[in-house]
Amino acid sequence: MNQDLKPHAIFIAYPLQGHVNPSVHLARKLAENGFTITFINTQYVHHECSRARGNKDDDIFVDARQSGLDIRYVTISDGLPVAFDRSLNHDQFMAALLHVFSAHAEEAVENILKSGESVNCLIADTFFVWPAKVAKKFGLLYISYWTETALVFSQYYHMDLLRMNSHYDCLDARHEPIDYIPGVKSIEPKDMTSFLQATDTTTVCHQIIHKAFEDVRGADIVLCNTVYELESDTISALQSKIPFLAIGPIIPFGITKNIVPTSLWAESDCTQWLDTKPHGSVLYVSFGSYAHLRKTDLVEIANGLLDSNVSFVWVLRPDIVSSNDLNPLPSGFVDEMGDRGMIIKWCSQMHVLRHPAIGGFLSHCGWNSVMESVWSERPLxxxxxxxxxxxxxxxVVDDWKIGINLSDRRIVTSVEVSEKVNRLMDGKSSSKLRDSIKHLKQILASALESDGSSEKNVERFKSHVNAMILQKSKTIIENKMI
Known part of the structure; x- marks a missing residue:
């Protein structure tokens, strides 16, 4: 890239673990491709990451800069005190992101520009409700970063169609399949995002979604953490309306620790324990960084794991049920588990998934977890x-056939957990799942080759940004001449 055209992007990550991770990885990827990045994190996320590393309060991109990447780092308030319990007070946290955070973000952008930095674009998570306005105010290109699937983006983008057809935001929502979203095959209402299945659409999260998907229509480009070949029809339909580029999977690929430390909890190393287990014999269990389990479900899952006689590593973060319930496991569970199981608070997920002893993943199906499971070839x-x-x-289950439903009902039982854990881990019955996931892994890997769809889209993105920068410079010069 011509040094004169080296773009400088301010990158603002949504302050949740599942959004920070792919944002950090994309920031690094863009820096590797010639961008200057000023990455804005919240003080709370920075504080938790520092505490997880033993109170090392340094810049999380120190190692990246030492490897030659031009990434700067800024922290700002999300509108709440650092010590405020965001897990326990979820709605207050979301309200702060909706109503207060934009003022801190706008001030940070203004300060960066006032310092004399030449900045060209603002990259911000699609779930923010303000980036188009801020980008326009400061004359920046607005790049929206969508960290989930194109299919989910399309559902939100077409909320007007869902309302018009009485599938969303109405008193008596229809239960018939949805077959009218452009580029989306018929989908059952139960397979839509939980927010679009909700009967109460006045919550703070719904307010965020509605405003965010008004705002995203002002984006110059949308970058999506998916692969074109996985969602070609949906992506093509979106591209007829907005500049939409699939650049995924944006995940860490090595089995060593990630260079950029992003975990909000201290990571445990269970390698030595896994080394004692036969290949493919251990189930990895994690329900992610954000959503909560009902205690009744957790108890059934725990008892089902015991009954299955399968070895397991269970990531049980401190607030998995509630930050007010720090010991949600059934009485006697740990003693009965013995050496067959290992309970940890958090870990480097990719590192664990790629260990030869891991044979499957009991998951909440967060998008990062799905992509990491596919990359590691572990059925779900x-x-x-x-x-x-x-x-x-x-x-995962219906389209790609790389996983099994744990519960087709609202209430999970220990009997079903035990039976399906054994089905997932049994070599004979799960062979089709493993064949399918190997095929899917190849699609991801091919997309990241130099001539692959995602790498080409990164190049297209760079070219689009440079063309916009040149056009903007040309317009400024012409206006001065007039």
Whole structure:
């Protein structure tokens, strides 16, 4: 890239673990492709990441800069005190992001520009409600970063169609399949995101979604953490309306620790324990960084794991049920588990998934987890909890056939957990799942080759940004001449 055209992007990550991770990885990828990045994190996320690393309060991109990448780092308030319990007070946290955070973000952008930095574009998570306005105010290109699937983006983008057809935001929602969203095959209402299945659409999260998908229509480009070949029809339909580029999967690929530390909890290393287990014999269990399990479900899952006689590593983050319930496991569970199981608070997920002892993944079906599971070739047992996870479950089980539903009913039972864990881990019955996931892994890997669809789209993105920068410079010069 011509040094004179080296774009400088301010990148603002949504302050949730599942959004920070792909944002950090994309920031690094863009820096590797010639961008200057000023990455804005919240003080809370920075504080938790620092505490997870033993109170190392340094810049999370120190190692990246030492490797030659031009990434700067800024922290700002999300509108709440650092010590405020965001997990316990979810709605207050979301309200702060809706009403207060934009003022801190706008001030940070203005300060960066006032310092004399030449900045060309603002990259911000699609779930923010303000980037188009801020980008326009400061004359920046607005790049929206969507960290989920194109299928979920399309559902939100077409909320007007869902309303018009009485599938959303109405008193008596229809239960018939949805077959009118452009580029989307018929989808059952139960497979839409949880927010679009909700009867109460006045919540703070719904307010965020409605405003965010008004705002995204002002984006110059939308970058999506997916692969074109996985969602070609949906992506092509979106591209007829907005500049939409699939650049995924944006995930860490090595089995060593990630260079950019992003975990909000201290990571445990269970390698030595896994080394003692036969290949493919251990189930990895994690329900992600954000959604909560009902205690009744957690108890059934725990008892089902015991009954299955399968070895397991279970990531049980401290607030999995509630930050007010720090010991949600059934009485006697740990003693009965013995050496067959290992309970940890958090880990480097990719590192664990790629260990030879891991044979499957009991997952909430967060999009990062699905992509990491595919990359590691570990079939999934699906128990979605929240937001996009229901749509991801449909892709995993129905479309790609790389996983099994844990529960087709609302209430999960220990008997069903035990039976389906054994089905997932049994070599004979799961062979089709493993064949399918190997094929899907190849699609991801091919997209990241130099001539692959995602790498080409990164090049297209750079070219689009440079063309816009040149056009903007030309317009400024012409206006001065007039």
């Amino acid at each position: 047992l699906c128990f979605p909890l929240y937001t996009d996870q229901f749509t991801n479950r449909k892709l």
